[in-house]
Amino acid sequence: MDNILIIEDEEKVSEILKAYLEKEGYCVYCTTKGLDGIKLFDTIKFSLVILDLMLPDISGEEVCNVLRKISEVHIFMLTAKSTLEDRIEGLNLGADEYLVKPFSPRELTARVNALFRRININKSETKVYNNGDLEINYDKRTVKMRGVEIYLTPNEFDLVQILSASKGKVFTREQLIERIMGIDFQGFDRTIDVHIKNIRKKIEEDSRNPKYIITVTRIGYKFGGE
Incomplete structure (x- = not known):
């Protein structure tokens, strides 16, 4: 079973995403703070991190930088920032996908499923x-x-x-x-x-x-x- 970490300060958003992803068979962990997410990442092997950029302690960009220094984990960024420059900055930081709020939980779940299909195909080569x-x-x-x-x-x-x-x-x-x-x-x-x-x-x-x-x-x- 693939482990997914959600770092999102809005608990209602996390709960909805967790419910959708667990229905698909993923093991989902949630935290509302960036530093707590980094600590959790150090103790559990995650295949995907869903990361909000607006966090109460440190920015999502800082979290992304830390994770990229220690891991090649896939990262989906969630943010209200929607300009082209913001998207390019997110990709340059090492994000694999950039989803602008508000977004559909069904859409995110579909993207997660597509990601893991690609991962499994690559593993067979x-x-x-x-x-x-x-x-x-x-x-x-x-x-x-x-x-x-x-x-x-x-x-x-x-x-x-x-x-x-x-x-x-x-x-x-x-x-x-x-x-x-x-x-x-x-x-x-x-x-x-x-x-x-x-x-x-x-x-x-x-x-x-x-x-x-x-x-x-x-x-x-x-x-x-x-």
């Missing part, structure tokens, strides 16, 4: 890409550059995995969004671009002249790696 410099282990979900492990968020890794597993194949942004976030994703078109920009900073020697994640003008992206 055992493959390694290695060109001598860049090594991608699909089973262990690790990326190394010349033997040094590179940290990627879950969505960043999924992007690298999809592109590198089909080297040379061009994927549109819509195809990548559907493969990573699910067909019902209601985010914004620049989601993939933000993730690609962050990946390039981590694995490319020159992010302005990328070797691995190649832009195909007016279409999308492909994996080079020559």
Whole structure:
């Protein structure tokens, strides 16, 4: 059974989400404070954190930063901040999804189910890409550059995995969004671009002249790696 941690200061919201998710078979833990959520995260293995940004003690952004330093757990951010800049900032902090309040508990539950379907599919694959410099282990979900492990968020890794597993194949942004976030994703078109920009900073020697994640003008992206 997958464990989910909800860090949300509105107890009624937490209770509703908990009821929906437990009905789907997940084990759900709730806390109203960021620091309590971090302590709980240290004691229990979680597969997903649903994180509100407006918390009474520390900000959700701070919680996200802490979790990203110690874990690759999937993080769904919940917030009333809805501007494009806010969404980009959330993704840059390491969020995998960004849901704007008010939202439907059914929609969030559908996104959670889609996430775990993708996780289970990825678990069934055992493959390694290695060109001598860049090594991608699909089973262990690790990326190394010349033997040094590179940290990627879950969505960043999924992007690298999809592109590198089909080297040379061009994927549109819509195809990548559907493969990573699910067909019902209601985010914004620049989601993939933000993730690609962050990946390039981590694995490319020159992010302005990328070797691995190649832009195909007016279409999308492909994996080079020559």
